[in-house]
Amino acid sequence: MTTLLGKLRKAPKKEFNVLILGLNNAGKSTLAARLGLETDDAVKQVTPTVDLTERHLKFKKMKVCLRDLSGQCRMRKSWHSFYKDANVLIFVIDSADASRLSEARCELCEVLLDERLSHVPLLLLANKQDAFGALPSSMIVELLGLNRIEGRPWKIYECSSLAGVGIDNTVNWIYERLKKLRPASVFSRFFTPYFLFGPTCLLDRRPGGMDD
Ligand SMILES: Nc1nc2c(ncn2[C@@H]2O[C@H](COP(=O)(O)OP(=O)(O)OP(=O)(O)O)[C@@H](O)[C@H]2O)c(=O)[nH]1
Ligand SMILES: [Mg+2]
Numbered sequence: 001m002t003t004l005l006g007k008l009r010k011a012p013k014k015e016f017n018v019l020i021l022g023l024n025n026a027g028k029s030t031l032a033a034r035l036g037l038e039t040d041d042a043v044k045q046v047t048p049t050v051d052l053t054e055r056h057l058k059f060k061k062m063k064v065c066l067r068d069l070s071g072q073c074r075m076r077k078s079w080h081s082f083y084k085d086a087n088v089l090i091f092v093i094d095s096a097d098a099s100r101l102s103e104a105r106c107e108l109c110e111v112l113l114d115e116r117l118s119h120v121p122l123l124l125l126a127n128k129q130d131a132f133g134a135l136p137s138s139m140i141v142e143l144l145g146l147n148r149i150e151g152r153p154w155k156i157y158e159c160s161s162l163a164g165v166g167i168d169n170t171v172n173w174i175y176e177r178l179k180k181l182r183p184a185s186v187f188s189r190f191f192t193p194y195f196l197f198g199p200t201c202l203l204d205r206r207p208g209g210m211d212d
Contacts, residue, residue, distance in 0.1 A: 013063050014182070015056070015063040016064050016181065017085045018090060019082055019083070019086040020069065021091050022090075022091050022107075023093075023094065023100055023107060024070065024071035025071070025097075026127060027161045027162070028069070028092045029047075029048075029053065029068050030161040031125065031170070032053065033046055043161070049070040051070055052070060053068045054066065059178070062182070064174070067082055069082065079111070080114060083114055083116035086117060087177075089117060090170070093144075094127060094128050095126040095127060105143070123157070125158075126157070126158045126159065128161075128162070130160040136158065137157070157169045157170060
């Protein structure tokens with residue numbers, strides 16, 4: 001007979017969803033291929049996404065589903081179907097294509113206005129830093145009005161998904177955000193100060209919200 005403890009130990013680990021959005025050609029699939037530790041050749045051969053591509057990965061023992069959606073105009077209308085399950089959001093920007101920054105800004109605004117994503121941590125990636133004329137992240141913050149984002153943790157990193165530069169930051173950021181969403185283990189759930197000392201113990205106050 002399986003014991004309760006045995007059942008709890010065998011409970012499948014939760015899989016977290018990482019949603020990757022951005023205009024077409026921003027470099028989302030190249031990033032997803034990098035995060036999936038694909039070979040340099042495979043990363044260079046990425047083609048425009050049709051609908052979406054899902055990759056099931058493990059980030060430092062955490063199960064993660066990367067959802068890389070197509071950024072083509074007509075596909076952006078169906079991005080919202082993936083909002084409900086998203087645990088973190090990555091928005092990729094082509095830093096070398098200043099002519100499309102206002103389009104990126106409009107799409108990002110639409111995304112951030114959606115209630116279902118209102119508390120989802122946001123990572124902006126100023127991608128293609130290796131390309132000629134790439135704008136630094138400080139300028140992208142300015143041009144996209146990112147300092148006006150309120151009510152959610154957000155961060156911007158510069159990267160080159162093609163060259164594999166700045167990807168470690170992205171992995172660490174995803175990991176740190178998801179770590180906070182991990183359900184408490186059976187032992188930590190029971191052996192809290194609340195359990196040991198009762199409901200009035202100050203030590204049982206858990207920090208609220210996420211920092212940046
Ligand atoms: N120079 C440079 N090119 C990049 C970088 N990341 C992606 N690219 C190139 O940009 C083009 C588009 O990359 P994708 O990853 O397919 O872009 P996407 O955002 O997935 O595009 P859709 O699937 O159409 O939405 C490809 O030719 C990539 O090789 C980068 O960091 N630097
Ligand atoms: Mg793609």
